[in-house]
Amino acid sequence: MAETAALYALQELCNFVVEEGCRHIVENGTLLAGxxxxxxxxxxxxxxxxAFLKDADTKAAADGGGGRANEVVKTWVKQVRDVSLCIxxxxxxxxxxxxxxxxxxHSRIIAFLQPLPALIKTKYTEYQIASKxxxxxxxxxxxxxRMTTLLFQSESESGSYRGTKAPRIDNTRMASLFIEETQVVGIESPRDELISYLVSGTSDLMLISVVGMGGLGKTTLAKYVFNNQYVKEHFDCHYFFTISQSYTLRKMLIDMVNKFCVDNNEPIPKxxxxxxxxxxxxxVRQHLQSKRYLLLFDDVWKEAFPDEIKxxxxxxNKGSRIIMTTRKMNIVEYFKKSVSVHVHELQPLTPDKAWELFCNKAFRGQCPIELEEMSNEIVQKCGGLPLAIVAIGGLLSTKAKTMSEWRKASQNLRMELEHNVHLTSLxxxxxxxxxxxxxHLKSCMLYFGIYPEDYTINRKRLTRQWMAEGFVMNEETKSLEEVAEEYLTELVQRSLxxxxxxxxxxxxxxxxxxxLLHQVIIRKMKDLSFCHLMHKYDEQHMVVITRRISIASIPNNDLRNTSNSGIRAIFVFDRDEFPKQFIDGLSAKFKLLKVLDFQNSLLNYIPDNLGNLFLLRYLNLSHTKVTVLPKSIGNLVNLExxxxxxxxVHELPIEINKLTKLRLLPAYYRDYEGHYNIFNFTTGVKMQEGIGCLKSLQKLYFLEADHGALGLIRELKMLTQLRKLGIRCVQQQYGNALCxxxxxxxxxxxxxITVKDENEILDxxxxxxPPPNLRVxxxxGGLTRLPDWIPxxxxxxxxxxxLSNFNDDPLDSLKNLTSLFRLNLWDDAFSGERLHFQRGGFPKLKELELTRLNRLSSISIDEDALVNLEHFRFKNNPQLKVxxxxxxxxxNLQFLGFAEMPVELVDSIDPEKGGVYHQIINHIPLVRIRQNVGSRRIPTQINV
Known part of the structure; x- marks a missing residue:
């Protein structure tokens, strides 16, 4: 992590030197001139x-090792991190x-009234910075x-195993290699699947990969299958190799030749x-050439492995097989270039299997009734990880079987993970x-510790925070969002x-x-001063050095006294009301803030001085009670x-148009409580003329077009970077300018695009x-006809x-949209009586919804139409009675839904009411009906 901090500091310096050139301060005095x-x-x-930092960072992070040398390295790494934060x-x-x-x-009044104090303060700050x-x-x-000394010691003290360090197998991994058959729980299905691929199928060489996060039991499953007697008899020879992070190609090849010689009672070449x-x-090739062989490569980490071993x-052509266990899906993808591949993504244990394994380890049998509730809580925290269940169950087997002891274990699990020697391997x-x-991914991963345990994190929220923090690197041919999404994909592929x-x-x-991984991340955050957690289970006092605060369920008095000028990000997950003192003091106490996230909090106002947070890049007020933005929002010139x-917030101050770096502006309110109407369900925001200055804007939704009228629409032409646009209250007279x-x-x-009212034509x-990459x-609004560019x-x-009100069936024009995945026809989009899905039409469509088509009375579907459709929904089509x-x-239909449909149609398919058309839907796995009875909605599921 020190490497990450240093690299980030390095980037900041490079940007500073290139972009600033120190400008005017070079001119003043010898101190500032340097x-x-x-x-x-x-x-x-x-x-x-x-160059030296990465290895030192890893060594400092590693548990164990102890010794004075390792402590010296840890101290040095901490010093690098601290100085990087200072930079x-x-x-x-x-x-x-x-x-x-x-x-x-730019503030004439202040400049006129207070020029001297302000200038003195500014110059004083410059001298302070230069001194620092x-x-x-x-x-x-x-x-x-000190690095030079450490580098010399590292080279002189490093042991060798024919030029490389011998790989170590920790006790946990060793246990997974020699696990007894009676201890294996929950792998029956994957075991049978893997054995089938090993002993049957193609005669070509095949890779069977077991992929999943650490602790899922990949090695246990693979070794269990590898040692299966039926499997052993099927192959002429079989060999097991632990690869791990420290392997080298040369060492692995030597091990392979060595094992081959021992297996065949041949002398090892001198x-x-x-x-x-x-x-x-x-x-290696000579030995394997004439044999049907089985090789197990366990714990593969390096992406170069497929190219090195291929x-x-x-x-x-003898049906040879390779088994590989790994945490990284992309390693499996690389193998596909050279061999046939079957991927088994190992899943956590089901709740019943997790419970069975825990009881075996903790009680050697059945759980006492009085401990069932507490034990269930502990098992749930293990998240279905066999390694965690075995480790924690084994630890609890040594403790008194009392409720107080079990409750203590559940509440203090994170502390146990940190300090109990029996859990260090986990x-x-x-x-x-x-x-x-x-x-570049370590900081991104640590961000998951900022969110509370069991929190489901929205991808856009997370990746936008990464971007605001500067964790996402610029790439010429990709947007920052695309790069950030690639980061998240890699974390998923690494099973994290x-x-x-x-x-x-x-x-x-x-x-x-x-x-449990969340607990490990929290520990690392604490060690690295990455984020201070103000949660109900954490200490309440602010640490001296930290970059972020995560606030959830804390007393107001603790929040009121919080202050740390080095904070760069504040995240709020507390559902209580905020003390006014804290909100009003944000800009004074945390002047270097870059990320401020209040989503889903009870925040009800923004202070007028928020604009003093000049460095702020990310401001999330979504799902709060805020109704007005202060004019000082225009001072947030770095806001993205x-x-x-x-x-x-229904109207944005004109000062918003000063934010030339603003990239993302999602702004709307949806009324889920009121009676649905296509025009009042969503409300956007009003903006003043001048939005053409927002040259960096990439996402804007929803803009109320009628507030700025034609002039506002014309200015949209200047927002050429837009990737997403939502615009409401459009009138026919805006047609040419909007096009x-x-x-x-x-x-x-x-x-x-939504028109102002049902009488408006959308021209x-x-x-x-049209935009060449339009996807959604x-x-x-009323369309005189389907525009030629849409098909x-x-x-x-x-x-x-x-509201299109097509008299003619639009499906004939739309049927050849070869990429279309989802189609919704709503609110009298079609005003005719019959829709016809023609042969070969909509080849990739998976979801189809027909809602409030008031005259629709019949639908016909040719054979070989909608061949990939999986979900089909009908809602409130009053004339569709059959x-x-x-x-x-x-x-291929998997789901069929009917909501608020005529009773005649519902009765005709309900077998409990003698529905004569039930056989029509008999092949569909899930059919749901929802009818309104008074003010209540009654859902029904039909079993087929």
Whole structure:
């Protein structure tokens, strides 16, 4: 983590030197004149430290080892981290002072009344910064000298095993290699699956991979299958190799040749240690050439492994197999280039199997009745991880079987993980994946500890916070959002993050981490001063050095007294009301804030002085009670994200147009409590003319178009970086200007347009060149006809049409949208009586919804139409009184839903009411009906 802090400080310095050039302060005095040179010297020292820092960082993070040498390394790493944080402080303090000076220059009244004190204060700050830089330079020089000493000691003390260190197998891994059959729980299904792939199927070489997070039992499962007697008899030879993080290709090849010789009672070549890699590979191939072999490579970490080993794995058409266990899915993907691959993603134990395993370990049998509730809590915290269940169950087996002892164990589990010697191996296994992360992902992973335990985290919220913190690197051909999503995908592929929900486009919508891994992350956050947790189970006093505060369930008096000028981010998960003193004092106490997240809190106002947080990049007010933004919002010149979703902020001050770095502006309120109406369900925000200055804006939804009228629409043409646009209250007279604007938005992907009222016509015929990458289109308004450009949107995956009032069936024009995944026809999008889904139409459509089509009375579906449809929903179509018989043509349909449909249709498919058309839907696994009875909604599930 020191490596991450140093690299971030290095980036800050590079940006500072390049962009600032120290500007005006170089002109003032000898101390300030050396300012830039000192920065460059510090940058050079950090670069020279980088090469050594990664190994030292890993060594310092490793548990065990002890000894004075390891303590010296830990101390050195801490010093690097501390000085890196000081560098970040200096750069940010300078940036802050620069914006203060600019604010003074632009604030005529203040400049007129208080010029001298302000200027004195600004110059004093500059001298303070320059003095701190001198101190940092001196400290870093000493750290660099200590690095030279440590480097020399590391080289002289390193042991060797023919040039490499011998890999160590800790007690936990060793236990998984020699586990008894009676101890194995919950692997029956994956065991049978893997055995089937090993002994049957293709005669080509095949890789069977077992993938999952640390502690899931990958090694146990693989070794159990590897030692199966039926499997052993099927192969001519079988060999087991532990790869781990410390392997080298040469060492592995030597081990392979060594094992082959021992297995065949052959003498080990005397020149074995002198052979080059090519000679070793030749030996391995010669031994395997004539055999049906089985190789188990356990605990593979390095992405280069597939390319390194592929030349030794001969494909001899004898049905040979390779088993590999790994935490990284992308290693498996690399293997697909050279061999056939079967992937088994190992899942946590089911609750009943987890309970069975825990009882075996903790009680050697049945759990006492009085301990069942507490034991269940402990098992749930293990998250289905066999390693955790075995370790914690084994520890509890030594304790008194009393409720007080069990309650203490449950409440103090995190402390036990940190300090109990019987659980250190569990902590180490869970930590390995984090320690293996590249530097740019370690900070991203630590962010999961900021969120409370069991918290389901929205992907957009998380990745926007990463971007605001500067964790996401710029790449020329990709947006920051795309890079951040790639970071999250890598964490998922490394089995560190669990996907909770996936969107229709296959992207992660929400995610979380295993509870025990969450505890490990919290421990690392604490060690690294990454974030201070103000949670009900944590200490309440603010630590001296920390960059972030996570606030949940704490007394107001503790919050009121909180102050730390080095804080860069504040996150609020507390559902209680905030003390006014804390809110009003934000800009004074935490002047260097970059991230401020109040989502789902009871915050009800923003103080007028919020604009003094000049460095703020991310402000999340979504789902709060805030109704008004202060004019000082215009001072937040670094703001990139302003999240106003589900707030009643209906009008933005004109000062918002000063935020030229603003990239994301989601702002709307949806009324889920009132009676649904297409026009009053969603309310957007009013903005003043001048929004054309927001050149960096990428997402804007929902804008109330009628407030600024035609002038506002014309200004949209200047927002060429927009990737998502939602606009409401559109009038027919805006048609030409809106079409012109949309044609300029070459990066637009989702587009959502709603007219002002049901009598307005949405005229979009003048779009001759639509955005080439448009993926989501939501149009609510009268269309004289379907615009010609819509059926030609080759990347469109989601289409929703409402109020279109097509007299002719629109499906004939839309059927060839080859990428369309979801289609919604709502609120009289079609005013005819019959819809016809033609043969071959909508080849990729998976979700279809027909809602409030008031004249629709029949539907026909040709064979070979909608061939991939999985979900079909009907809602409030009053004239559709007969179930479409052609539903039986939809062979892949998994779900059929009816809501507020005519009673005749519902009765005709309900077998309990003698429904004559029940056989039409008999092939569909899940059918649900929801009817309104008075003010209540009664859901019904039909069993088929």
């Amino acid at each position: 300012f830039k040179k000192d920065f460059i010297d510090i940058k050079d020292d950090l670069e020279s430290i980088q 970040e402080d200096v750069v940010d303090e300078y940036e802050y002072s620069k914006y203060v000076a600019q604010w003074i220059d 830089i001198k101190d940092i330079k001196e400290s870093l020089g000493k750290i660099k000298e 020149s074995l240690w002198k052979m080059d890699n090519n000679t070793l590979i030749t030996h 030349h030794a794995l001969i494909s001899n 902590t180490k296994i869970l930590s390995l994946s984090y320690d293996d992360l590249p530097h 993050v669990q996907v909770s929900r996936v969107g229709f486009d296959g992207k992660v919508k929400s995610c979380q981490v295993n509870d 994200t302003l999240d106003l979703r589900q707030t009643k 012109d604007a949309i044609q300029e938005m070459k990066n637009l992907e989702p587009l959502n 979009l015929d003048f779009i001759s060149t 289109l939501n149009l609510k 030609n949107l080759q990347y469109l995956v989601k289409l929703r049409l409402g 179930v479409p018989e052609d539903l039986q043509n939809l062979k």
